[in-house]
Amino acid sequence: MQNVPAIHRLTVSPTGVDPRCSALMRDAMDLGITTLQSAQISDLIFVRGDVTEQDQRQLEDILVDSLLQQASWGLQGSKSKHVVESTLHSGVTDSVAHELHRVATRLGVAIDAVATGKRFELTGNLTRMDVDILVRKLLVNSVIENCSIDSPIVPAFAQAGPPTPSLVSYVSIPPDASDSELQELNIERGLAMDIEELRAVRNHYASAGAVARDIELESIAQTWSEHCAHKTFRASITLDDSITIPSLINQLRQTTELIDAPYVVSSFVGNAGIISFVPGTTIALKCETHNHPSAIEPFGGANTGVGGVIRDVLGASHLPIACTNILCFGRPTTRADDLPEGVFHPRRIRAGVVAGIADYGNKIGLPTVAGAVLYDDGYIANPLVYAGCIGVAHRPYNAQVPQTSDRIIVLGGRTGRDGLRGATFSSMTMDATTGDVSGASVQIGDPITEKLLIDVLGRGQDLFRAITDCGAGGLSSAIGEMAQGIGACVELSELPLKYPGLAPWEIWLSEAQERMVVAVDEAGVAALQETCERFGVEFTDVGFFTGTNRLVVQHDGDVVVDLDLDFLHDGRPQRHMSAVMPTPFRELMTREQFIKTFGDIDVVDSLKRLLAHPNIASKAAVIHRYDHEIRGATLVRPLIGARTDGHADGVVIAEPLDHHGIAIGIGVNPWFGALDAERMALSVVDEAMRNVVAVGADPDSVALLDNFSWGNPRRPSTLGDLVAAVKGCCDAAMTFQAPFVSGKDSLNNEYLGSDGERHSVPPTLVITAIAHVPDVAATVTPDLKAVGNLVVLIGRTDLEFGASHLAMVHGVADAGAVPAFDPSALDRYRLVHKAMRDGLVSACHDVAEGGIAVAIAEMAMAGRLGVNMSSDLVKEQLFSESNSRFLLEVAPTNVDTLLKRFGDSSVVIGIVTQEQKLQFSSDEGVFIDELLDIWQRVS
């Protein structure tokens, strides 16, 4: 019998105060567990092998810092009533274990496996049920971790899976298979196809006279999934049983073509949109969602979302320079009892998501510069995580496709069972069991491996001909896409694996992170390999492009996939869908109606309520978690003002010595979306425009990204909202002459509760604007600068309160129409920009949630100055959320010039004062300190 090496266990505990414990206590209170008195968190390290005492001391030297920690080998007793221990599932990325293994080997300590874990010692009068709740909701995520309560845990070392009995199994699809037989196949194989697609598959195999291999079906299902094929955006749609419109994607594309902006280099193809504002430099931009994974494993889901979008930019041959994110959660004050079954508390989700984004961005070394955090009950079961990335290249952009006999090289991370079937999973509705059954769909990122990919790929495009990233669908998707129109032959057994025992289909579809696929001319292989070796990036030659237009995949020479690429990419029947168009209320409110709706509200009280609302309250606690300073190019930062605690409208990135830069602005308003999807789209494009213009961007050089997160589009009303929103996007883009260059949709953001009800997210469209900043000396921040300056309102204020934050904080359900779009806005934005270039503007802030009142309060708080507001403004004007407005701070000497330029659309509404107080009228005023205290309160 073979000797099984012993497992040695080391427990490392902090000796001082551990901030993780106080966080844990706070989170337990949120769950309604008040009896947890104290907690101790320790790290567990398991090493398997013949480890001597001397080896143990050597390992301790590496693992334990005696000034901060204490450590002991073997099992520990505990004075605590309850002990919970956890370790990662086999196959989940564990960089600590990986590095320890590597360094131990270097030191000559012979160990054959390492695993890590955590130990929680809980003290207090806790029932077994309390402990169970803590374990499920806080301490352990069963998606990635095992746990053991009150007994020592045994680690699951990375190991071989069950041996695969046969490489490939054949699936018989009779040429006359009925719809019900096809549906059976659909469910049995988890293909998530609709009946027309199933028939197309059946007919394809019938006409080819071939028998389907199981891996082929998996490849087709993945390529045709909503996530990869965007079937809804490509569908023909019949509106209200009458007219049929072109696909949504074509509407957006046509708008971009009609605008024909000179700075668009590449739109709606490849991994990212590409634009160019100055000769010789191109910018790649992309925004993605990672919603489903973030719901079930917030840290890993958000973490790999960031990694994925950075690879999109790398896959467009650009060097990433900045990241963005927009996060939507349930309200932090949600009661634990109100959570649907199987759903984490919004605070837990937020903590995990923010930590996941911070972990990836900070470690890979990219500034996380712009974003938004939104709260609404509609996101309790379906949090949304949008991650964006921007990259640059300093050479003519030249997109190339693979040529026959080019080698197919896989770079970066190793392949494991990570994220299998992620593409099909993310296209399905979640329910209470999703977290349990989809464990394999979520991964933890490894930012350092991706950093090394950047180091290699940043050396220049000379090293490869074409490139794409491995995202959803893994190699199947990446190589399948690259091989379109040419064909490829791939040998899977060449790929380095995280652990042995993977079946060919698992290798082919694995969504292991941090991998890129490049096509390299045979003569260039050696140079790429050498660069990879220098930076320690794994390099695997897995095959070549053939010229046969077939996708052939082998494992040890056995064919496991042989598919016609035309069928794979173009064989999917276009989907036909039906939409019922919304008929939103659009009448403007009168003063009388305002008073009837809101009553006699108090200005200062309303302002305080607005500033305390989590959507408006300070996001500084989140922003500080992200490194927004690295690269030294964040010129207008997310945090600005006299104490660096105000929020900028947009950000400006400019290399330290460049005289020009780019601005990034975000527009998002799901509350408008719930009432009027078309006006929401118009409004959020306007908002994104305002946010870049406010910091100094040229309104005539703006490119846009669209990201839709929606419910199930099979519901005709939901699809109707989507159609209306796309129409709004196209109309706004035309009006501003700002083209869309890339976009992404995430549909089916719904949760089937155990109550049998469907919980959908509100229609959430995120618009990212990227704009040219021609002169960094003319960039502007929103903080008030000097006493005696005047505050000028630009734009028209109507009584528009539908889905406004004033309505929210006063509990008003029906507050009329969503703000209308102002088609004349572009002219004013040009004038604002010109005024900035002429040095007339000291501060600029866009007017959005909470209206003028919130905007002026934010300017005053950021500048630590006060404002005497003009008494001409009536109460309702202070809180209206009409579009297309700015507040400008202007020196008295400049104000006449400015007012003359803007004419009727400008009015002086206040004067900046030394006394740090907002004075609305003689008897309505509030001190800035009091507002800051409310606005900065952490929720």
Place this chain on the structure above:
Amino acid sequence: MKHPVAAVLCAPGTNRDNDVTFALQLAGACPVTVLTTELLTNPSRIDDADILVIAGGFSYADALGAGRLFAVELEHAVGERISDAIAQGRAVLGICNGFQTLVRMGVLPGSGESAALGHNASGVFDCRWVELEATSKKCVWTKNLSQNIECPIAHGEGRFTCTQDTLEKLQGNDQIALRYVDANPNGSLDNVAGVCDQTGVVLGLMPHPENHVVSRQHPQSHRGVSRGLGLSLFQSGVCYARR
């Protein structure tokens, strides 16, 4: 020697190498990037440099503790050469992860004393601007600074700690090179932001002076603020290396 050669040492996960390279260039040095993988085959690259800089980042993903594995790798590949460089009086700088690495190597605070950089008191990674006062008359990187430096921190493990005995020795030896002014962002003992070794040629600090080398990088530049350039720290080191 008009442009002293500054070797910027990088491990997998080092990410502020470009920023510090830019700062060194502006300060008049000639920076070269040296990867740990290259040191294994070509350790003499240490000897060729007038200045050694360990750049910030997340070497080896902070696995096993920030700077731990970078320290093991450097010790293994070029430990003696680095000791020789210090003995010869060549200037050495470790920023953030580089500071953590020098502490793990025992180079700082040196003389057999030990210190550590623990998790921030807040428990989380923190990116914010800080003000630093140069307090050592010994450290070649900071002794000639005429005004306080303002620059960002960006770290999760920057809480300087040591025994009371060690702290008193460091104070007595004039080894506390930089202190946080007004606000201590991470709970460091005695507001320590950076320490030097007993000779004054090795400096380790948590904040990032390399991210404030032109005045418009200051977060209040839009309010007309122009002060506290971190560039002066690099200029001091380069000036010393030129001697």
